[in-house]
Amino acid sequence: MTRTKFEEAWSLGYWLEGPSVDQGLRFLLQFFEHIKILDREIEIKVEHDDRSDTSKTTPLVWNYEMRSGDSSPLTQIYLPVHGENDIRIATGIAHFMKEIGMVDIGESYLDAIQSYL
Numbered sequence: 001m002t003r004t005k006f007e008e009a010w011s012l013g014y015w016l017e018g019p020s021v022d023q024g025l026r027f028l029l030q031f032f033e034h035i036k037i038l039d040r041e042i043e044i045k046v047e048h049d050d051r052s053d054t055s056k057t058t059p060l061v062w063n064y065e066m067r068s069g070d071s072s073p074l075t076q077i078y079l080p081v082h083g084e085n086d087i088r089i090a091t092g093i094a095h096f097m098k099e100i101g102m103v104d105i106g107e108s109y110l111d112a113i114q115s116y117l
Helices: 003-010 019-034 086-099 103-115
Strands: 061-065 074-078
Touching (some): 019 086
16 A cells, blocks of 8 residues: 555546545545555465465555546545554544544544444
8 A cells, every 4th residue: 555556546547637636635645644554565464365376465445436417536445454553543543533624523533432342
């Protein structure tokens, strides 16, 4: 999962342009910094997969949603955070929410997560 791949996926191979695409990419990269996932491919360990011919790197998953009346697709990126420290990820989400102005959500996020445990 690299910054370059984020940029490529977010912009549909650099085809999508415009203020909303630029702002969305800024938010995505800002979020990426907050959750402190390094700019690298992450190797995953799968106990039951001992085949040497299968990829062992974490995939970045995304899709594009087409909406009626909109000429550009909406990019949706799903960040692979398995194997990462859960509290670091949750703390990063909380900080990101506060930084972008969603202060109430950011301040209550960690408590909400803890309530599910």
